[in-house]
Amino acid sequence: MSKASSSEAVGPTNSSWPLWEVFVRAKNGLAHKHVGSVHAADERMAIEAARDVYTRRMEGVSLWVVPSSAIVASDPKETTELFEPAADKVYRHPTFYTIPEGVKNI
Amino acid sequence: MYTTELKDKNQKSAALSVADEDPEKLAAFEARVAADDFIEPKDWMPEAYRKTLIRQISQHAHSEIVGMLPEGNWITRAPNLRRKAILLAKVQDEGGHGLYLYAAAETLGISREEMIEALHSGRAKYSTIFNYPTLTWADIGAIGWLVDGAAIMNQVPLQRTSYGPYARAMVRICKEESFHQRQGYEIMCVLAAGTPEQKRMAQDALNRWWWPSLMMFGPPDDKSPNTAQSVRWRIKRETNDELRQKFVDVTVPQAEAIGLRVPDPALKWDEARGAYDFGDINWEEFYAVVRGEGATAKERIQARTSAWEDGAWVREAAATHASKRAMRLAAE
Numbered sequence: 159m160s161k162a163s164s165s166e167a168v169g170p171t172n173s174s175w176p177l178w179e180v181f182v183r184a185k186n187g188l189a190h191k192h193v194g195s196v197h198a199a200d201e202r203m204a205i206e207a208a209r210d211v212y213t214r215r216m217e218g219v220s221l222w223v224v225p226s227s228a229i230v231a232s233d234p235k236e237t238t239e240l241f242e243p244a245a246d247k248v249y250r251h252p253t254f255y256t257i258p259e260g261v262k263n264i
Numbered sequence: 265m266y267t268t269e270l271k272d273k274n275q276k277s278a279a280l281s282v283a284d285e286d287p288e289k290l291a292a293f294e295a296r297v298a299a300d301d302f303i304e305p306k307d308w309m310p311e312a313y314r315k316t317l318i319r320q321i322s323q324h325a326h327s328e329i330v331g332m333l334p335e336g337n338w339i340t341r342a343p344n345l346r347r348k349a350i351l352l353a354k355v356q357d358e359g360g361h362g363l364y365l366y367a368a369a370e371t372l373g374i375s376r377e378e379m380i381e382a383l384h385s386g387r388a389k390y391s392t393i394f395n396y397p398t399l400t401w402a403d404i405g406a407i408g409w410l411v412d413g414a415a416i417m418n419q420v421p422l423q424r425t426s427y428g429p430y431a432r433a434m435v436r437i438c439k440e441e442s443f444h445q446r447q448g449y450e451i452m453c454v455l456a457a458g459t460p461e462q463k464r465m466a467q468d469a470l471n472r473w474w475w476p477s478l479m480m481f482g483p484p485d486d487k488s489p490n491t492a493q494s495v496r497w498r499i500k501r502e503t504n505d506e507l508r509q510k511f512v513d514v515t516v517p518q519a520e521a522i523g524l525r526v527p528d529p530a531l532k533w534d535e536a537r538g539a540y541d542f543g544d545i546n547w548e549e550f551y552a553v554v555r556g557e558g559a560t561a562k563e564r565i566q567a568r569t570s571a572w573e574d575g576a577w578v579r580e581a582a583a584t585h586a587s588k589r590a591m592r593l594a595a596e
């Protein structure tokens with residue numbers, strides 16, 4: 159591979175630019191949505207790379223880039239513990255309730 | 265596509281083994297995959313699944329990147345501004361495809377640098393199709409029509425492949441591929457309807473690209489050791505031979521529609537099967553190209569390596585700029 163970057167660089171070297179997660183807002187009124195990731199030396203370069211890679215066909219009007227290292231994810235092993243309790247609380251859904259026949263607008 | 269599951273030099277021919285896996289975890293994994301559930305990066309997966317995916321996705325990524333070379337070759341020689349802008353956009357898309365796929369492979373624990381190093385050192389493989397030269401402008405038409413066409417055939421089912429990041433990359437890629445195929449076919453249409461010389465050029469390109477395009481689907485099923493496991497794990501959704509047959513069936517009428525002849529004397533419609541019978545593929549040639557024999561293979565890797573080396577100063581400058589800025593910001 160190529161030579162390492164200049165020796166005094168303390169930040170990312172050319173062989174390990176940080177990874178950034180890319181979020182695109184398709185149009186105003188919608189939330190930013192995760193679309194993928196890019197490697198870039200800094201946030202400016204990350205925005206430019208994200209623009210080149212993920213919005214070549216009018217996919218968006220706004221971009222977020224977030225260092226991947228800043229994302230904290232739930233652990234798949236905790237899936238049951240975190241999400242399963244919701245399944246036995248059906249009374250959280252409107253269809254759980256019985257309304258007398260003929261009653262409207264509720 | 266270009267997932268012809270080419271073997272790395274040091275890989276044994278048998279499918280990767282799951283003998284060392286925890287049987288309970290393996291059974292749960294297999295059940296999830298069989299139920300068409302997606303596997304995400306942090307989920308448990310057998311080592312063989314991870315390794316097969318890394319190989320398949322990185323080969324696919326390399327193919328997108330190396331695939332930019334034969335076409336890039338024609339950007340400055342496109343016959344007019346419209347064609348030049350289109351070709352430029354297509355080649356740029358392929359670079360993007362490479363990036364989506366490298367990013368998907370990285371979620372499996374391999375770094376971008378390792379993959380690039382494997383490509384440049386010749387350890388990693390890429391689709392054999394890009395080791396053929398692009399001799400005339402008609403080749404750009406044939407590549408878009410046939411090579412991207414074969415890629416689409418392969419990639420559409422991969423949108424439902426079991427590994428989430430790979431499937432999502434495939435969805436993005438498929439959205440972009442159809443323009444690639446249509447622009448290529450349009451080039452062929454124009455040439456086929458042009459002067460006798462132009463029509464000859466189109467026919468010649470079809471003659472040279474037809475068989476290599478069929479080879480893109482990889483070895484026949486009975487010579488493809490990983491197919492059974494890959495299909496069971498939903499890494500592949502259809503076998504090489506199934507996809508190849510589909511490709512022939514949709515492409516032959518497209519050739520006929522513009523007055524070109526598919527270069528296969530054995531080609532004939534089989535009423536009973538509702539499909540085309542076609543001639544035998546010269547697999548010796550395929551394996552020679554896989555082994556990287558031929559001048560073009562060396563040229564491709566050289567072009568990749570020098571692009572990487574020539575870009576070193578840009579990467580260094582960007583890294584230095586980023587770290588200086590970070591230090592300045594920290595000092596404020």
Ligand SMILES: [Fe+2]
Pocket residue numbers: 265328357358361437441
């Ligand atoms: Fe592509």
Ligand SMILES: [Fe+2]
Pocket residue numbers: 358412415441444
């Ligand atoms: Fe393409």
